[in-house]
Amino acid sequence: MNFRVRSGQFVLGFRVGLGLSGAGLAMAAAFIGCGGGSVSAVATTTTTTSTNEYATAYKAVAWGSTMTVSYPSSCEMTITTTGQPDYTPNAYYLAPASGSQTIVAHTSVTNTALAVISYATGIKPSLEGSTATLNTCPAKATATTATGLGAIGYLISGTAMFNPFEMDASTPAVADNASYTFTDSSGTQQTAYFLDQCDSHSNGMTWHAHGNPNCVTSQVDTSTGPSHIIGIALDGFPIYGGRDINGSVITVSQLDACNGITSATPEFPSGAYHYVLPIGVTTKNASINCYSGTVSSSTMAAARKLACNMKTMFAMIEDKRRGKAKAAGMMTMPDGMAMRAGAM
DSSP states (O other): OEEEEEETTEEEEEEOOOOOOOTTOSSOOOOSOOOOOOOOOOBOOOOOSOHHHHHHHHHHSOOOTTEEEEEEETTEEEEEEOSSOSSOOOSEEEEEOOTTOOOOEEOTTTOOEEEEEEIIIIIGGGOOOOEEEEESSOOEEEEEEEOOSSOSEEETTSOEEOOSBOTTSSSBGGGSOOEEEEEOTTSOEEEEESSOTTSEEEOSSOEEESSOOHHHHTTTOOSSSOOOEEEEETTSOEEEOSBOTTSOBOOGGGSOTTSEEEEOOSSOTTOEEEEEOOTTOOSGGGSOOEEEEOOOHHHHHHHGGGSOOTTTHHHHHHHHHHHHHHHTTEEEOTTSOEEETTOO
């Protein structure tokens, strides 16, 4: 599907597809972390940062290997992603169990039953890319807009940023984690997580983070130095890790309702408005709750195309898998494996 919406200088285009593949899908790669929730609008002030400063800063960013970036105009940036992270994920993850899959753990808050899934054979084949054209000359609006389902921005890792919530619209994803340690078929001990050490996982369509992703911040920051730009929100304002210009940890009390702050950064030594992903926070402030800049309802509707629907995701994946098997002259077996017709 293609979406392109204009609102003033803001342009957003998404190209989204499910396109699942791989007969080795041991289970549907549908993760519950799909974003949700709402935030009441509050008044904001006008930013004094020159719009050209933001555009210049984005052009200097080292965007990841799993994405391409171009600049169609002085205030536009087009991002195209593969949906895959540019760092190495864990070998195994936990995903909501379905059918006859073995339940090995439950999430700590919502008590969601989880089963083990391989990243290489279960998750990676399901990941899909997208394209978005974003405004790089943002300005603060007179009121905020709540973030919602799907992508709320893009990170330098080539993956999406989601808001803090699970689909119940109230549980922060990073507070609803679980793990399971086991020995794999090669005799190696593995630990599978619902959300990994980077506060990231898949929803069956795209890899995304719900909180401060240290696999991403570590690409541009030191452990004690200042945070640098690690992404861009849909309203065009930059996303940072959790340290200020002096390397001190930024607390939630220093941020506004949208996790935003106006302060100096390495890219903006004179100060600029930006979003912060606080370090170690497991509340609703783990990610961006609302947009301080202008984002139209049509833009957010397009962004939701990257969200999953847990009521239908398993059926969507199974239907797609069966369709691919049929087109290739394959028979889908009850355990989800495929065998060429006549081979039994």
